[in-house]
Amino acid sequence: MNNIPPLDLKRQYQVIGAQVSAAVQEVLTSGYYIGGSPVKSFEQQFAAYLGTAEGVGCNSGTDALYLALRALQIGPGDEVITTSFTFIATAEVITAVGAKPVFVDIDAATFNLDITKIAGAITEKTKAIIPVHLFGQPVDMDAIMSLAQAHDIVVIEDCAQAAGARWRGKKVGSIGHLGCFSFFPTKNLGACGDGGAVVTNDENLAASIRMLKAHGSNQRYYHEATGINSRLDALQAAILSIKLAYLDQWNDARRQLAATYQQLLQPLPEVVVPQETPNAHAVWNQYTIRLTKDSSSSSDRDQVRNQLQQRGVISMVYYPIPLHLQPVYQNLGYQPGDLPVTEQVCHQVLSLPMFPELSLEEQQQVVYALKDCF
């Protein structure tokens, strides 16, 4: 039997390949590879899909977050609250602009920021919160927005893993002041290379981001700020326009797969499955279970992972080390035990194969293999 990969983009390409090739050919023959109509149309389509006034393409999700912070003029002396249980980029951009990340513990059931612990982390230096809709599960945006309003701080949604997810019917990215997306190939809406976008309803912020991503320039060879070069390529934009039309159906397939996993995994007492929270429409970029038999060490989890691999199932660990305990953040002074839920979850998590084209037979094989491990 073939190995079951965590993700197989070849299968997606088999379906949309002809359309993608035609769009790529069109850009190639046009002779215009930077900016132009493919980028403009994708920016408009993506903003329309999310329900925001503005969409600005850029080179990556990391740049999207960086540009958002820069547009808000967040820098040295400022604090930004976020989660420690995320990909490094979320916090990396905070330090890149010279501000200080302040990590708040998570809720084990959602893997997202624990709403009840945010207020205690707010100081007079807090300028922004970056909630991450991790694995495609929306954060409680009602709670985030009312905290932000009460303390006059800005909300930058990290939607890298949650394109198309909704909170109370509203697409994530359209609820906070700014929404940041990644089009890295493994995301729900992925390019064939790097890409990202910032969306907002604030015209001034959008204008700042357009200026900063183009070397701090609105007018050619006139520079008003130290910017960067961060472009969404015309080729990637053309590909993303094709793929955007499929996003909802792919997300529906992910939701169906999640429901099937939940049903198949129910009889396993060692496994805690992720649950969609009330008001949330999750899009399951990852389907991440927790192995709760031995919560004190990751060796049990890693053993299960190895056994699964022997049975042809490739699982992943997102994320083995929380950001507050990473070598790069030693200077922030966090100690083991500071964020107990985050630290425990890092030992327990295992992400199972999840992509829209995964078959029921494969899911069954994953679950049989998992049952064999206990």
Ligand SMILES: *Cc1c(COP(=O)(O)O)cnc(C)c1O
């Ligand atoms: C992927 C990801 C990013 C960064 O996106 P890139 O396009 O890889 O730069 C940021 N935050 C989260 C949560 C991500 O998963």
